[in-house]
Amino acid sequence: MPSKPAPIKKAAKKEPAKKEEKAPEPAPEVAPAPAEGEAAPAEAAPAEGEAPAAPPAEEPKAPTPPPADAAPTDEAAAPVAADQPATDAALPATEETPAAPAEAPVDAAAPATEETSAATKAPADEETPAAAAEAPADATTAPATEEAAPAADSEAPADAEAAEAPAPEEPKPPTPPPPPPKEPTSVPLDLFVEDKNDTSVTIIWSQPETVGPSGLDGYTIEVCKDGTEDWKAVNEDLQKSCRYVIKNQTTGDRLKIRVVAVNAGGRSPPVTLPEAVLVKEVADRPKVRLPRFLRQRYVAQVGAKINLTIPFTGKPKPVVTWTKNGQPLDTKRVNIRSTDRDSILFIRASERDDSGVYEMCVKVDDFEDKASLILQIVELPGPPASVKIVDTWGFNVALEWTPPTDNGNTEITGYTIQKADKKTGDWFTVLEHYHRLNATISDLIMGNTYKFRVFSENKCGISNDATVAKEEAKITKTGIEYKPPEYKEHDFTEPPKFTTSLNDRATTVGYSTKLLCSVRGCPKPKVTWMKNQMIIGDDPKFRQICVQGICSLEIRKPGNFDGGVYSCKAKNDHGEATVSCKLEVKQPAVADADKK
Structure with a gap:
């Protein structure tokens, strides 16, 4: 806590200031607190017999940040009370502060207490001048004491003491901390x-x-x-991706290669290939990768488009050659297009002559690989060479034929045999997909004359033409007399028999119900419905139906007296049968509210 200010003596004991004195000059700006180790300049004390003059209020300057090793002083930063004189706003004296000038009265200075001395051992805060400047300004606004009122017109600051104070140096702004140093990246990884x-x-x-x-x-x-250390960059601009193609090199050179990462901090340590690289294409033995579907015979019809792609491998680029049946290809019929990875055999419209064994050969230096494929162009076969009737007996004819001379460049898969009656001339298929070269045609009609023809068949289909047998087969009539067999007529007569009997039923008054049963018998039995052993007859209340042995009796909206024993009786020439059931007619349930 700061010490109490010393009381100010009354101005009446001193001589009043002369009116002839000139107006005092404005007081200089309050000097900032001295740095550590320097004596704080004493504040100008008013002359004896004069009231302390309040300096004109000035706008406080922005506080200068304290030095790093200075601790703020609470006593210097505390504002001065408005009812205290301007002398109270002076900095508290420290142990190093010299004595006040002789002109100032001893009793006008504030005594330095032990607390003040202890607080001022630390360097004064640089905000103290601003606080001291504000204190006089506040003191001028507050009402003066009764003792200081007569001396208000004769304010005279101590110009001599203010002039003797050295001009303070303007503090320099603190130097900003240096930015963190920029460092290059670490070495790139995994170069190969x-x-x-x-x-x-x-x-x-x-x-x-x-x-x-x-x-x-x-x-x-x-x-x-x-063998050299003459490193040169091959990329003009920085490479962004982690892949680069070093082009325009001389074949056979051995190159050492390294990569350096670059950022604002500079170049990183380089990553270098462990061994020099020989600029030469990698020699890889050629290999033909024949597709699975081409490892067997490839069959296509005449006129179809052929487009076969055969991939291969090998480095440097293999030399591809094709042959057909051991001879060079006819470039007018077959086109070959080869790339670095595959070769394409192309035929715009295939013909029978394009069939054969095609061989593909890829060669790299002294190494080569071959692959063969069989191309088969097929079409419909020709008809059989000949067809003849070998024998005729009863209702049967025996035929024989020979294979066609042109099988369509594929095997014959079967034959189709047709017959035609000479009277109508219409052809009917008797056998198809037949594999043998002979057949027996049966179930012919007696008295008719037949012609026969045979078609050939392969995987492309049935031949367009057929070979017709030169002979005709006539089925002659014989002396066979047809005698139909005698059959004993079966006796289907049967007395009536109920296959489903009547079941007891229960219904409610006003709700129609139906009784069902089934009966069989031959001849058809007559069905009669009875109620309590009385024939119902044509009573419109009852509906009787009997269809296909299913007998039904419908009772329409039965009343209280329609209950009883119902019977169904079936009778024919061979007997009769009866079934019965009990029908119960109940009263409808009535709610309690309806009863009331």
């Missing part, structure tokens, strides 16, 4: 050769494990010939 040929090498790698806050701008790819 992906592919190469006679003029280029393709490399790939992985990005560095540590990139840092500066990020990654790209990569520089550098090469030099084996």
Whole structure:
């Protein structure tokens, strides 16, 4: 806590200020608190017999930040009370503060207490001048004490003491901390050769494990010939991706390759291939990858389009050659288009002559591989060479024929035999998909004359033409007399018999019901319905139906007196049968509210 200010002596004991004195000059700005180790300048004390003059209020300046090793002083930063004189706003004296000038009265200075001395051992806060400047301004606004009122017209600041105070230096702003240093990335990872040929090498790698806050701008790819250290960058701009093709190299050169990551911090350590790379295409033995469906015979019909793709492998690019039956291909009929990976055999419209064994050969240096495929172009076969009737007996005819001379460039899968009656001339198929070269035609009609013809069949279908037998087969009549067999007529007579009997039923007054049963017998029995042993007859209340042995009796809206024993009686010439059931007619349930 700051010490109490010393009381101010009354101005009446001193001589009043002369009116002839000039107006005092404005007081200089309050100096900032001295730095550590320097003496704080004493504040100008008013002359004896004069009231303390309040300096004109000034706008407080922005506080200057304290030095790093200075601790703020509570006593210097505390505002001065409005009812205290301006002298109270002076900084509290420290142990290093010198004595006040002789002009100031001893009793006008504030005594330095032990608390003040302890508080001022630390360097004064730089905000103290501003607080001291504000204190006089506040003191001018507050009403003056009775003792200081007569001296209000004769304010005179101590110009001498203010002039003797040295001008303070303007504090410099603190230097901002330096930005964190920018560091390059770590070394790129996993550099290896992906592919190469006679003029280029393709490399790939992985990005560095540590990139840092500066990020990654790209990569520089550098090469030099084996045995030298003349590294040169092959990319003008930074490479963004982790794959690069080093082009326009000389075949046979051995190159050392390395990759450097670049960012704002500079170049990273390089990653280098462990061995020099020979600029030459990788020699890989050629191999024909014949598709599975071409490993067997490939069959197509005449006129079909042939487009077969056969892939292969090998480095450098293999030389592809084709032959047909051991002879060069006819380029007018067959087109061959080869790429780095496959070869295509193309025929626009196939013909029978295109059939044969095609052989594909791929060769790299002294290595080669071959693959063969059989191409078979088929069409419909010709008709059988000959057809003849070998024998005729009863209702049967025996035929024989010979295979066709033209099988359509594929095997014959069967024959189709047809017959025609000479009277009508219409052909009917007797046998189809028949594999033998002879057949027996049966179930012919006596007295008719027949002609026969045979078609050939292969996987393309049935031949367009057929071979007709030159002979005709006539089925002659014989002396056979047809005698129909004698059959004993079966006796179907049967007395009536109920297959389903009547069941007891229960119904409600006003709700129609139906009684059902079934009966059989031959001849058809007559059905009669009875109620309590009395024949119902044509009573319109009852409806009687008997269809296909199913007998039904419908009782329409039965009343209280329609209950009883109902019977159904069936009778024919061979006997009779009766079935009965009991019908109960109940009263409808009545709610309690309806009863009331």
